[in-house]
Amino acid sequence: MRPYGWSNLRVPSLSWGQHTSRSERGRRRRWPIAPEPTRPAKSAHADPRRNLPAIGALSSLPRARRLIERHGQAAVIASLRDVLAELRRTAGQEGLEDPAEGVLNIVEARLGVTMSPTLLQALNATGIVIHTNLGRAPLADEAQEAIKIAAAGYSNLEIDLETGKRSSRQLHVEKLLTDITGAQAALAVNNCAGAVLVTLAALGAGGGIIASRGELVEIGGEFRIPDVVRQTGGRLVEVGTTNRTRVKDYEQAIDETTRVLLRTHPSNYRIVGFTEAPPLPDLAQLARSRGLALVEDLGGGALIDLSMHGIAGEPTVQASVAGGADIVLFSGDKLLGGPQAGLIVGREDLIQRIRSHPLARALRIDKLSLAALAATLRLYLGAEPREKIPVLRMLTQPPQAIAARAQRLLEALGAFEQVAIKLDASVGYAGGGAMPMQALPTSVVRIASERLSVDELARRLRMGRPCVLARIESDALVLDARTLADSEVSIVAQVVRSALQR
Numbered sequence: 001m002r003p004y005g006w007s008n009l010r011v012p013s014l015s016w017g018q019h020t021s022r023s024e025r026g027r028r029r030r031w032p033i034a035p036e037p038t039r040p041a042k043s044a045h046a047d048p049r050r051n052l053p054a055i056g057a058l059s060s061l062p063r064a065r066r067l068i069e070r071h072g073q074a075a076v077i078a079s080l081r082d083v084l085a086e087l088r089r090t091a092g093q094e095g096l097e098d099p100a101e102g103v104l105n106i107v108e109a110r111l112g113v114t115m116s117p118t119l120l121q122a123l124n125a126t127g128i129v130i131h132t133n134l135g136r137a138p139l140a141d142e143a144q145e146a147i148k149i150a151a152a153g154y155s156n157l158e159i160d161l162e163t164g165k166r167s168s169r170q171l172h173v174e175k176l177l178t179d180i181t182g183a184q185a186a187l188a189v190n191n192c193a194g195a196v197l198v199t200l201a202a203l204g205a206g207g208g209i210i211a212s213r214g215e216l217v218e219i220g221g222e223f224r225i226p227d228v229v230r231q232t233g234g235r236l237v238e239v240g241t242t243n244r245t246r247v248k249d250y251e252q253a254i255d256e257t258t259r260v261l262l263r264t265h266p267s268n269y270r271i272v273g274f275t276e277a278p279p280l281p282d283l284a285q286l287a288r289s290r291g292l293a294l295v296e297d298l299g300g301g302a303l304i305d306l307s308m309h310g311i312a313g314e315p316t317v318q319a320s321v322a323g324g325a326d327i328v329l330f331s332g333d334k335l336l337g338g339p340q341a342g343l344i345v346g347r348e349d350l351i352q353r354i355r356s357h358p359l360a361r362a363l364r365i366d367k368l369s370l371a372a373l374a375a376t377l378r379l380y381l382g383a384e385p386r387e388k389i390p391v392l393r394m395l396t397q398p399p400q401a402i403a404a405r406a407q408r409l410l411e412a413l414g415a416f417e418q419v420a421i422k423l424d425a426s427v428g429y430a431g432g433g434a435m436p437m438q439a440l441p442t443s444v445v446r447i448a449s450e451r452l453s454v455d456e457l458a459r460r461l462r463m464g465r466p467c468v469l470a471r472i473e474s475d476a477l478v479l480d481a482r483t484l485a486d487s488e489v490s491i492v493a494q495v496v497r498s499a500l501q502r
């Protein structure tokens with residue numbers, strides 16, 4: 001075993017040509033290679049392999065000692081061994097004028113690549129507030145602070161400080177969730193996909209799970225409701241049609257094996273036109289009269305009504321609970337604006353069954369997410385969740401505030417020859433499967449260069465430090481001010497300026 005994660009890194013063979021390792025497929029990090037050969041090896045007699053320095057001699061050179069100081073003995077020796085072995089295999093350091101220096105050059109460059117982080121800060125100028133590829137919800141200060149405390153040392157994660165006895169980590173969020181949503185009980189797991197899985201496994205296994213054909217969604221990443229139901233050991237019973245499903249359809253499908261009525265919020269799509277779906281209270285009444293559990297997978301998980309901010313059609317968790325859903329499932333890092341988590345709220349007896357299912361342990365929420373979740377939920381009980389929770393702040397900020405920020409960005413960018421830069425109106429989206437049809441009016445800076453293609457400009461911004469992610473609209477690069485913080489404006493301007501200057 002080699003330390004420093006070398007064992008996880010498939011070390012590419014050295015070749016003389018332009019070579020990048022797995023970078024091309026995934027990380028796009030250049031893997032240092034040996035230089036072009038000055039001449040090919042001619043005969044065994046002149047076998048350059050014999051000129052390769054020994055590892056002991058190499059590691060005692062002053063330059064190697066400096067590398068060891070910086071990266072540690074084990075990593076440097078491991079890298080030296082790799083590079084020497086590869087050079088021996090590929091028959092040559094003939095291109096290296098000074099073999100020792102040449103080997104150390106490669107080792108130094110490789111250690112630099114390996115030791116630098118791949119997960120980097122990105123500035124989001126896409127206008128998409130909940131962007132899964134950019135990590136979904138940025139956390140409130142309070143949530144960041146809570147993570148720091150939980151991460152830095154031990155905590156009372158699962159211990160009752162009064163009695164010294166073992167307790168449940170769920171206690172840190174359960175009361176917050178029930179207070180906010182009005183549900184009897186609550187449980188937090190790893191994510192909402194996990195919440196769906198454990199809930200249906202606990203409540204539906206061995207029986208029928210009835211769902212509307214209009215709601216058999218794929219959430220993304222191959223997470224499809226029919227497949228999930230199959231995994232849980234339940235049997236999916238499809239009712240209604242793609243566009244219209246009535247209470248009567250559910251009613252007629254119920255038999256003695258039925259366990260669950262499943263309702264899924266069509267997060268990332270809408271069926272429009274001639275449509276019908278039963279109102280929640282009607283379905284709830286049916287479930288109650290037949291002794292079935294009505295499970296609603298809301299996904300988005302709005303805890304405050306955003307309709308007065310132009311965001312309609314996202315039912316709140318409270319409305320689902322009050323509307324009679326026995327169990328409501330939602331994400332922690334979509335509209336809630338917290339860390340990745342799956343929240344399960346509802347009837348105490350059902351939550352108890354979910355809690356004691358083995359999958360609940362497998363999908364347990366980790367302590368850092370739990371800490372951030374509790375801190376975020378506490379903000380909902382405070383005075384200004386819209387101010388303090390970044391997702392809510394970005395979604396509810398007044399248009400003038402976005403326009404003013406775009407104006408400041410425009411001014412910070414300045415002018416460039418052969419580049420058209422202007423303030424403009426556009427529309428953005430909430431993202432995260434929330435409100436796919438809901439265009440949010442926004443203000444943007446639009447950039448079109450005569451020298452650079454829009455793709456190349458976008459690439460340069462992505463490769464900037466910090467990375468800047470933008471939107472492309474027709475042939476222009478669009479920087480959306482909705483998803484930028486005030487403090488990020490000048491940094492974005494700097495990255496863009498340097499991309500345009502090169």
Ligand SMILES: *Cc1c(COP(=O)(O)O)cnc(C)c1O
Nearest residue numbers: 191192193267298299300331433
């Ligand atoms: C997003 C979503 C999920 C999955 O949530 P994750 O927290 O990403 O696992 C499940 N169901 C619905 C309806 C969703 O919108």
